[in-house]
Amino acid sequence: MRISLDDAAWTSPWRSRSTAEKSLVCVGLLLVAATTTSLVVAGLVGSSAVGLAVAARVPVRTWLGAMLGPFVFIVIGAVTIAITFGPGDLVSWGPLGVDEGSASRAALVAARALAATSATVLLAATTPMVDLLAGLRRARVPEVAIDIAAVTYRLIFSLLDAAGAISAAQAGRLGYANGRAARRSVGLLAASVLVRAWERARRLEEGLVGRGGVGAVPLVPARAVSTPFVVVGGALVLSLGALSVRAGLA
Numbered sequence: 001m002r003i004s005l006d007d008a009a010w011t012s013p014w015r016s017r018s019t020a021e022k023s024l025v026c027v028g029l030l031l032v033a034a035t036t037t038s039l040v041v042a043g044l045v046g047s048s049a050v051g052l053a054v055a056a057r058v059p060v061r062t063w064l065g066a067m068l069g070p071f072v073f074i075v076i077g078a079v080t081i082a083i084t085f086g087p088g089d090l091v092s093w094g095p096l097g098v099d100e101g102s103a104s105r106a107a108l109v110a111a112r113a114l115a116a117t118s119a120t121v122l123l124a125a126t127t128p129m130v131d132l133l134a135g136l137r138r139a140r141v142p143e144v145a146i147d148i149a150a151v152t153y154r155l156i157f158s159l160l161d162a163a164g165a166i167s168a169a170q171a172g173r174l175g176y177a178n179g180r181a182a183r184r185s186v187g188l189l190a191a192s193v194l195v196r197a198w199e200r201a202r203r204l205e206e207g208l209v210g211r212g213g214v215g216a217v218p219l220v221p222a223r224a225v226s227t228p229f230v231v232v233g234g235a236l237v238l239s240l241g242a243l244s245v246r247a248g249l250a
Helices: 004-011 019-035 039-055 060-082 100-126 129-138 143-172 179-211 227-249
Strands: 091-093 096-098
Touching (some): 004 060, 019 039, 019 227, 039 227, 129 143
8 A cells, every 4th residue: 555645745846855945835834824813814825835736746636635634624623613502693503503703713723724734735745754854864853753753654654555455355355245344344454453553563662772763764865955946935934924913913
């Protein structure tokens, strides 16, 4: 099994760009989205991230697939914010309701979360994990944090391969022939993957203790930073930040 987001990062035209310049833009957009109190600014941040994804030629299917999971959680969270106890000005369902204030708060939270998620997905879809780990090492991030990220990244693919092999074997034995068999197969699959994850995590921990760290993460050479890209990206982030501040003072 493969992760399309990781595949997109390795084949992205932005793969050759410096991790620092991409992080400047994506993290800048993320910070503006997380701190703004304006629905318009949050929408502009999200639109900017989508526009940059189009410029980076991120596949539409990959982008939508990466955004689907977070979108579901964001919608659930926004609904819980919008619904209040007592009669609402907009909608009422017995003891529950939606008033104008709760609806506006829910919309703002959803817009900010979607914008921040878009900025994160943009970085993930254009920068392979090995580049990010190398960038973190150059930024003098504690080695223990890099070790944990590297081990987690490796373990994800290992478990995906195991899950794919088990699922294929179950399908070959008609494990998904009907609803009852499918539910039983899914339960056995989850239990087997959980046991394998526990066992492999234990062995990885023992190996790390013996080696004193991962030590095998390739240090990708630092790429030259593109001044025009930094200027344009920085201007975009600063402009959105200024709009956010102005909207907050208005």
